[in-house]
Each structure stands twice: as structure tokens, then as C-alpha cells.
Amino acid sequence: MNLPQGRLLRQRVLSSPETVLTGALDRRLTGYARLEPQETLLLSADRVGVVTFVDGVPVAAYHTAPDASGTDALTEIASSGPYRLGLYELEESALDRIHESESARVPPEMPARVLGGDQQLIERTRQRAPNDRLESESNGRDSLAAVEAFLENEQQIEAIRDRAQSEAESRADEWNLPVE
């Protein structure tokens, strides 16, 4: 899935993905956040997560390598920090294509639930979201249910562990640390 390049508003390294959502909500961003895990640089993989927003409210998400969209993409993003974040502004019409993809769309508060579960952020997002989206898309799944679903995905957890192990070994090499 490709988006036209937006206007870069902010670029930084962050460890908590929730910060992205707060930033987009505060700015009433229409555009997207691009999150690239820092380990990508270390392990030379092309892994990028994208969350789109309209008026600060999340609309869709996708992820590359592994290829995932919607809530699965959010889970992938949630488990891949710390990140290099880019926040981009883009015309809403340029986001139409991804917003028309049912598989990429997420309920307005779902990113807040999956990326950290902060209740205040969830409430603020719901207050800002248009009523028709709350009625048709919110599925009432709570934050711990999202965590449970994550823990049921053994394959994804194994991937996290494998990546962390490679990272630890690679850093041991770099930092000259003893490895068992």
C-alpha cells in the first residue's frame, strides 16, 4: 500500500507509540504517521508501520514486512519499539484509497487500545470521532482483550523473540559483551 508523500511536520525517536496518537489528536492532524522500528537499522529489514488520521482521529493502519493491515498492523507496530517517527500532513482526498480499504480501517479508539491502553486517550479519541464512525466501527473490545489477542498469536510472539535475540547477539558483538 502506497501513500503520496505528505508534508513532514515532525521527526523524532520515541519509545512509546501512544505519543504519536496524542500528537496527532492535539494537532487535529489529517495525514499519517510513519513508524520505523530502530531495530530495522540494526537488522537491515524493511519494516514500517503507518497510521492515517482525519482531524486527529485514526482511520486506517498498515504494516510492511510482515504485511499486515488494520488491527493486525497496529499489533505489529505496538510490539516493535523504539521507533523513528515521522508525522506527515496530507490532503484527506489523498488518503481516500487506503480509507476505502475495509481491511485497513480500524475503529477510532483501537490504536489507543492496542498501542498502550491509556483510558484518557481512548476517551479523548472517542469524543473527537464522528458519531457515524463510533456507531458503525467501534466494536467495544477493551484494552486487555487486545492484549489477550496479541498473546494468542504465537507466531507473532516468536517473531518478536527471534528479532530480540538477533539484536542482542548483534549488540554483544558491537559492545564486546560475553554471550552464553
Added chain:
Amino acid sequence: MVEVFAVASGKGGTGKTTSTLALGMALADDYDVTVIDADTGMANLLFHTGLSDRETTLHEVLGGDEPVEAAIYERFGMDVIPCGTSLSGFREADPARLREVVATVAEQTDVILLDSAATLGSRSAVLPIVLADRVVIVVQPTIPAISDGLKVQEYATTYGTGIAGVLFNRVTQDEGIDRVSDKAQQYFEGEILASIPESEEVREARRASQPLLAYAPESEAARSYRNATDSLTVRDGEEGTVADRFRNAVIPEL
């Protein structure tokens, strides 16, 4: 006997320092406990123990200016070695000297708790995990925090450090936490030691510069920490052997 635990999370905001001191106070009922602030870049322990005005801290010891004994303070039934907050102290501190500090302390205590950095992004942040016998992993029941906890576990096992257990901290929802805890158990090598509820008492204790177990010993969170230490069996290690192991640990110069 002596065993060295690193209390780590790989992520900020999980309540590592609160947990380190709570576990330390609970273990101090049965053992001589020393708590060391091993997060030399973002020291926190001193604010939780009323030691923010002390001039001699781990920074001065790691900088080679003071012996470790000068930075040990008896607080709340434990020996506490705080770290300073000045940038110059951080710059002059040689993290590799932590090995010598732990070796010296190991000769005079039963349990050493290393309050570790909230990141795995630098060599000095990872060092406590490399040096410890076992790690206590502190996570919140969120996907990012559990993922970071799993990363800490992989780093630890890669460097030959065991997993003592996992604390679910700052739990806001009672309903569902048992299911999350049960499901998480299959991926962690140590036991899930406890679920600690989010509580106002923790914030009040921090404001009062006291550990939770001193400020609100009867709170639900304090009780949960005590339960956690019931599941944490401290292993016997010969003082001399542990001290030698640390002195001889292969931690090359930066």
C-alpha cells in the same frame, strides 16, 4: 549467600524503581538487602528514598573519586546506593566500574537489587542485565510493554542471565488480568510473580520521598509486592565466589 537481581523493563513508566524498592523492603524481612541505582543516565532511586540532597552517590564511585562505602546509606531497613542526577557526574562515571561495586557489595549482603535503565539501547543500560544472576521483568499489561519485557528476556538469556519472574504492574482493570497473565506465562521463563494494581498511594509515596512499603504498608499494592516476594526464592551463592565472578567478569573497556 548472595544473589544479584536486575529489575528491568526495557521501557519507561512501568514502575521499575517503585518495584525495586518494594521488593527490596519485602525481602529485607528475611535478608540483608542492598539496592543500587544502576540507571546512571536517569537516576530515580534517590527521589524515592529521601536521599536527593546527598553529595556522594554512585556517580562519584563510578568516577573513581569515592569508595563504594561512602555512597551506601541505610534507609528503610536496606542499604541504598543512589545515583546522582548531574550531567557532569554521568559523563565522568565509568559504567564498567559497576562490576567492582557489585563485587564489593556482594561480600557484605544477601540480596543485591539493580534498578536498571528503561531502555536496551546502550551498553551501559544493558550492563546490569549482563551482570545480574537473574532478572525481574516489570511490565504493564499492554502490548508495547509486554513486547519490551520479552526483549529484556531475550537479552538476558543471550548473556547467560536467568529470569526470576515477571511483575504485572500498574494494572487498572481487574477483569481480564488473570487471563492475560495466564497467556503471558507461556512465553516467559520465570513465574508471573504478581499483578500490582495502579494506585494513588504509589504516587503519594513518591511525593513523600518514601518507598511504597514504608508509606502505605497496608495498601493493596504493597500487599501484592509482598506476595510477589513469597514466590521469589533467593538462591544461595557464596559471597567470595560471587565477588570473584564479578571482579573477573569480562567487561572490556568502552
